[in-house]
Amino acid sequence: MTRHVVRRAQRGQALTEFLVVALALVPLFLLVPMIAKYQDIRHSAQLASRYAAFDAMARNDAVSSWKPSHQLADEVRRRFFSHPDAPIKTHDVAGDFKAHQNPFWRDPGGGALVRRFADVSIGFGSDNSANQIAGFESASDGMPYTLREPLGLPARGVYTVNVSVVLANLPADVRSLQPFDGLDLSLRRATSVLLDPWVAQGPTQVEARIGGDPRIYPVATLREPADFVDAAVSVIEAPGGLRGPRLGQLEFWRDVVPDDRLEGED
Structure with a gap:
């Protein structure tokens, strides 16, 4: 008689442990798709920073002139943060409507994770300045070369471009998403390049x-x-x-x- 009572108690304990663990794991399991979406946005931000950095290698004050920062930001938003099927066109600007938004980047309520394309911004240098010249960070790589100045080799240092994204919070009326509905999450990725090669016009x-x-x-x-x-x-x-x-x-x-x-x- 005693053995039956012990077995029933053990069965009840196992069920209680399962319910307790489930209360903690089920919300996390439901958030796995959201984590994948955040990672995808992070990857797009990294690609966008590479695009902006290598664009600066072709368009800078040592070659011709900088590409206007607003034009560069529009290109990044349209080509990396809008619909994956967006065509690559000059002066194409993304609009804040569903046809231009990425269909994968949506919360459980169907809202866009990138609510406004203005939430995608470009900054330069470690201070994330709006000035493109501020993207340079001093380096000592030119010091050993005594003939650098006569050859016209600039040594302004490493050039860094940052791409930042402010993400919308998850719906506040879904209990299983708490406390992840108030993260105020933002992402920033950066790419650094040596921007000053020895360029000549002919x-x-x-x-x-x-x-x-x-x-x-x-x-x-x-x-x-x-x-x-x-x-x-x-x-x-x-x-x-x-x-x-x-x-x-x-x-x-x-x-x-x-x-x-x-x-x-x-």
């Missing part, structure tokens, strides 16, 4: 940088014995007709396609 500018300072390439000094060296090489190599090493003649090494190799436009 071969003549390269020649000006190399031959403009005798510490780099003493053009005038090398040109003086060039005629004598050419004559000596011609005599030694006769009748082969081999010429000298073209001392000081930087223009000889221009990587330019001859005009007769270019096809005209129809």
Whole structure:
């Protein structure tokens, strides 16, 4: 008789433990899809920061001019935070309506997790400044190169772009979502690049940088014995007709396609 009573008590204890654990785990289980959506938004923010950083490598004040920050923000919002089927078009702006929103990024009540595209913003540098120049962070990578300045090699440091997203809270009237309905969650991802390569507008500018300072390439000094060296090489190599090493003649090494190799436009 005693054994039956003990077994019944054990069965009741197991059921109680299961209910207690279920009360804690079921809400978490129901939040797994939301965690996946948050992770997807986080991944999009990372891709957007990479896009903005590499765009700055092609559009900056050392090459031409910075892309306007508002245009860059519009491109990021439309291409990374709107509908996945959004076309890639110039000056295309995302609107705060359902057709432009990502259908996967919705809460259990059907509301958008990114309520307004203005909640997606771009900042620059460690301070997340609105000024693109503030994206540079000083570095000492140029110190060992004593000829950096004569060559026109800037060393402004590492350039960082941040993409931030403010997410909407989950519905407050769903008991199973508490206390996750008041997180006021925001995400920020960043990408850092070395933005200042040695860019030149053409071969003549390269020649000006190399031959403009005798510490780099003493053009005038090398040109003086060039005629004598050419004559000596011609005599030694006769009748082969081999010429000298073209001392000081930087223009000889221009990587330019001859005009007769270019096809005209129809």
